[in-house]
Amino acid sequence: MRLILASQSPRRHELMTAAGYQFEVMLPSETAECGICSRESTPELVARLAYQKAIDVAGRVTGSATIIACDTVADIMGRVLGKPEDRRHAEEMLRLLSGRKHAVYSGLCVLEVPGGEPQVEVSKSELEMARLSEDQIESYLDSEAWCGKSGAFGYQDGHPWLQLISGTSENVVGLPVDVLQRLLGTAG
Template structure:
């Protein structure tokens, strides 16, 4: 089987007007998030958050709580460096039977994650934060998508590990990398799986005035449970 990172879901992505006059700043180094925003027709600059924004895993934290907290921290990190701007940050993890799977550290870690997911249902959660520096208000949202991974044969697993496409991807897989190895069961946002739920993002831009809350002084942002 040939694997390529090709984001087949690029047409017809929803786009909404930005809720403030500020320029959009993507606080993420993820190439997928840039590609999705570009494909939807947004203009933006990229300022990845510093690595420290994504640290400190709490043992009792659920996957949606974690991605909400990281998205908020990444947005806060970049907001602190800008006098104005509409900051967009996100974080994505996979979750399988309560275990949170982030980005693999190396090929052995990637293999262990893929063996764990093989043939199983699991969830992908993306949290995102839209933060207006001029208004000092933000929205944090989390979207869940449930997936079924086909059982991976040994040659398929070896091919995918050799391709190195797992690098930098939560759960060590790219939804965009295979042909039919992953099926969406519920929460049908394919863009959510690859790092940014474009449908919900457009709604949040549209309803920002209603949804946004004052930025608190709390380092990890508003408590989030879903």
């Protein structure tokens, strides 16, 4: 099976490789990841964005292939936290998450071209962040480890102040591998 990962995310590339998949990479265009709908729930948002990324890449694929696309956001009390725009934005997110539970949702879209029906699933993981001290916030912001990560943190960086309560860590880091295996029919 020819797999195409529609993602520029280094974490998704690593997770696909670790799961034993061989794949090509095609980048979704910036416009694939847009469109705000205020009545949309967080699961609906990640499902739609994953679908849009897959469709965007499908339009440029020649030959037959299976396209894999994802979108990941953090959600705290219904408020969506995407990738921070700058340090100030990252700080705002960290202060919001500090000392609280939150969820991370990933939408996954698997689409066979030509002619396949898109399969879209949403996975949820719950996490709890310990209350961060001012020093912890400053040094984390200085490290720039927040760049390009939804909610301004990287679970994969192994912070002792971040605990996984439910769901999988792969889902938090951007690719629910268990769901992908099931959709591709390669589980177990």
